[in-house]
Amino acid sequence: MAEDRRVLTGEHFLNGDHACAEGAMAAGCKFFGGYPITPSSEIAERMSERLPEVGGIYLQMEDELASMNAILGAAWGGWKSMTCTSGPGFSLMMENLGLGVVLETPCVLVNIQRGGPSTGLPTLVGQADMMQARWGSHGDYEIIALAPNSPQEMFDLTYKAFDLSERYRVPTLVMSDECVGHMSEKVVIPPAGKMPEVQRKYTTKKPGEYLPFDHPAGGVAPMVKAGDGYNIHVTGLTHDERGYPVINAEAQDVMVRHLIDKINKNRDDIIDVEEIDVEGADVIIVSYGISSRTCYRALDMAKEEGLKVGMFRLVTVWPFPEEQVRELAKRVKAFVVVELNFGQIYYEVERCACGNAATYLVPHAGGDIHDPADILAALKEAAK
Amino acid sequence: MPAATPKRDEVRFTGFGGQGMAVLGYILGRAAAVYDGKNATMTQSYGPEARGGASSSQVIICDGPVYYPYVIVPNVMVAMSQEGYTKFRENLTDDGKMLVDEDLVSLAPDEDLDRVYRIPATRFAEELGRKIVANIVMLGFLSALTDFVSDEAIRKAIADSVPRGTVDLNMKAYEKGRAHGQQVAGDRSTKAEA
Numbered sequence: 001m002a003e004d005r006r007v008l009t010g011e012h013f014l015n016g017d018h019a020c021a022e023g024a025m026a027a028g029c030k031f032f033g034g035y036p037i038t039p040s041s042e043i044a045e046r047m048s049e050r051l052p053e054v055g056g057i058y059l060q061m062e063d064e065l066a067s068m069n070a071i072l073g074a075a076w077g078g079w080k081s082m083t084c085t086s087g088p089g090f091s092l093m094m095e096n097l098g099l100g101v102v103l104e105t106p107c108v109l110v111n112i113q114r115g116g117p118s119t120g121l122p123t124l125v126g127q128a129d130m131m132q133a134r135w136g137s138h139g140d141y142e143i144i145a146l147a148p149n150s151p152q153e154m155f156d157l158t159y160k161a162f163d164l165s166e167r168y169r170v171p172t173l174v175m176s177d178e179c180v181g182h183m184s185e186k187v188v189i190p191p192a193g194k195m196p197e198v199q200r201k202y203t204t205k206k207p208g209e210y211l212p213f214d215h216p217a218g219g220v221a222p223m224v225k226a227g228d229g230y231n232i233h234v235t236g237l238t239h240d241e242r243g244y245p246v247i248n249a250e251a252q253d254v255m256v257r258h259l260i261d262k263i264n265k266n267r268d269d270i271i272d273v274e275e276i277d278v279e280g281a282d283v284i285i286v287s288y289g290i291s292s293r294t295c296y297r298a299l300d301m302a303k304e305e306g307l308k309v310g311m312f313r314l315v316t317v318w319p320f321p322e323e324q325v326r327e328l329a330k331r332v333k334a335f336v337v338v339e340l341n342f343g344q345i346y347y348e349v350e351r352c353a354c355g356n357a358a359t360y361l362v363p364h365a366g367g368d369i370h371d372p373a374d375i376l377a378a379l380k381e382a383a384k
Numbered sequence: 385m386p387a388a389t390p391k392r393d394e395v396r397f398t399g400f401g402g403q404g405m406a407v408l409g410y411i412l413g414r415a416a417a418v419y420d421g422k423n424a425t426m427t428q429s430y431g432p433e434a435r436g437g438a439s440s441s442q443v444i445i446c447d448g449p450v451y452y453p454y455v456i457v458p459n460v461m462v463a464m465s466q467e468g469y470t471k472f473r474e475n476l477t478d479d480g481k482m483l484v485d486e487d488l489v490s491l492a493p494d495e496d497l498d499r500v501y502r503i504p505a506t507r508f509a510e511e512l513g514r515k516i517v518a519n520i521v522m523l524g525f526l527s528a529l530t531d532f533v534s535d536e537a538i539r540k541a542i543a544d545s546v547p548r549g550t551v552d553l554n555m556k557a558y559e560k561g562r563a564h565g566q567q568v569a570g571d572r573s574t575k576a577e578a
Contacts, residue, residue, distance in 0.1 A: 011417075012418070013410070013413055013414035013417050013418050013426075013541075179427065179453070183425060183426065183453055184413055184426040184427075185413075185417065185424065185425050186417040293451060293453050294452060296451030296452060297451055297452035369454070372452065
């Protein structure tokens with residue numbers, strides 16, 4: 001019965017938030033701890049209905065700090081876990097996101113971005129948390145963030161986020177936005193046989209021999225779960241492979257280097273992009289999430305005007321596809337970055353272009369999406 | 385990937401929060417996407433109020449993929465509030481259709497009456513016993529006057545979208561609106577022939 005309800009196979013008409021919840025269910029998420037906030041509440045709402053059907057738990061927490069901690073605890077208890085939020089809630093989750101990073105805890109955090117700063121535009125779209133996703137918690141670390149641009153991708157990429165979070169033992173972010181979250185489209189959910197539950201790797205070592213924070217070359221240690229008899233220590237302090245605090249520069253170097261290397265050395269496995277007509281293009285649009293949907297139209301308009309334009313869509317935003325952008329920069333005249341902010345991913349593109357290609361931004365404060373005509377104007381300018 | 389322009393229909397629903405404008409868009413989109421095998425994208429906008437504020441939804445129905453997810457120039461607009469009518473009436477294709485609840489919308493003096501189709505949707509719903517199904521009356525009206533989603537698909541989408549125990553009432557509402565639409569369409573063609 002529970003297995004039947006894990007994957008809702010079939011053709012549905014779902015909004016992005018609901019599709020996200022179904023992606024989590026298919027991945028085998030069993031715990032949701034959260035504090036509902038527009039425009040992410042529909043994810044929480046659906047999880048509250050769906051989790052009991054598979055013997056999971058939905059827990060409404062007192063705030064976002066507690067929500068983030070609850071999902072870390074659930075993960076160490078042996079369950080796949082997630083939370084979702086938006087706007088101020090994302091800020092409140094930042095401290096404990098860092099705890100998740102340093103404890104190398106697999107879990108998924110979904111941000112349905114709205115306009116900010118502060119309370120901002122609760123019901124309207126924004127994409128201005130992209131750098132917060134990368135650098136929002138204090139200290140040095142690498143993170144994984146995916147940016148779906150349709151309800152179908154909300155399903156697909158939430159499922160994928162669980163897989164990546166397990167394989168790299170890192171909290172994984174789904175950086176969506178209000179438009180995609182509230183947009184309804186057809187979502188095809190494959191048969192359960194094609195959507196196996198995402199598996200966690202558990203240790204085969206005996207208690208006493210097991211090192212919870214070991215770092216085999218470029219990889220991560222398997223996990224254990226509370227109650228299995230492994231007496232281990234987990235702490236936010238800088239720690240050694242056993243998890244015991246070691247407060248010195250050498251231990252810091254080993255631990256932080258590991259947190260960064262396990263992502264950086266596996267960039268090829270993690271990074272996913274969509275390329276459209278990139279070969280032979282003079283100008284390349286770089287975009288992600290809802291903005292990329294506007295860009296598809298601008299791309300059409302530009303082609304009608306005879307411009308040689310391609311598109312490089314970030315499906316994975318973090319780690320940033322540095323190598324690809326660096327290579328493209330050697331072949332094209334310019335990049336046009338389209339995002340609902342005043343320059344976040346834009347600066348990443350400019351950095352990786354290394355002066356080989358000009359970088360233009362089509363900024364937008366949020367609350368609405370770009371007018372395709374504004375993108376077209378930037379493409380014309382860039383093609384000159 | 386953007387290719388040759390496939391057939392794209394755009395509908396805008398506008399009214400008050402609580403009238404079910406989002407549900408209308410959802411049912412039409414679901415009918416097109418799940419039961420007619422087309423691509424459909426439904427989006428909505430609303431304010432922070434639970435009820436009473438302006439509410440609208442949009443549906444794009446396309447033979448190919450829907451890239452840009454919003455209405456550019458709608459070919460059908462449904463107005464169930466004066467505010468919605470006034471705000472969006474300028475933005476409609478030349479041969480577009482304007483469907484209005486005639487008891488809730490007073491037409492502008494310069495309105496092109498040839499494009500306007502009127503129905504007392506809320507009054508019909510009240511006659512059926514529940515004002516809340518006015519949106520489904522309107523859906524029936526739309527179904528009779530347009531051809532981008534099949535009648536059969538819409539009926540299926542209503543059946544699996546409305547709350548349990550209300551399917552019969554909603555079907556009656558749909559049929560009431562559809563019958564009125566067929567009558568209006570019939571009158572128009574008779575008038576055109578004469």
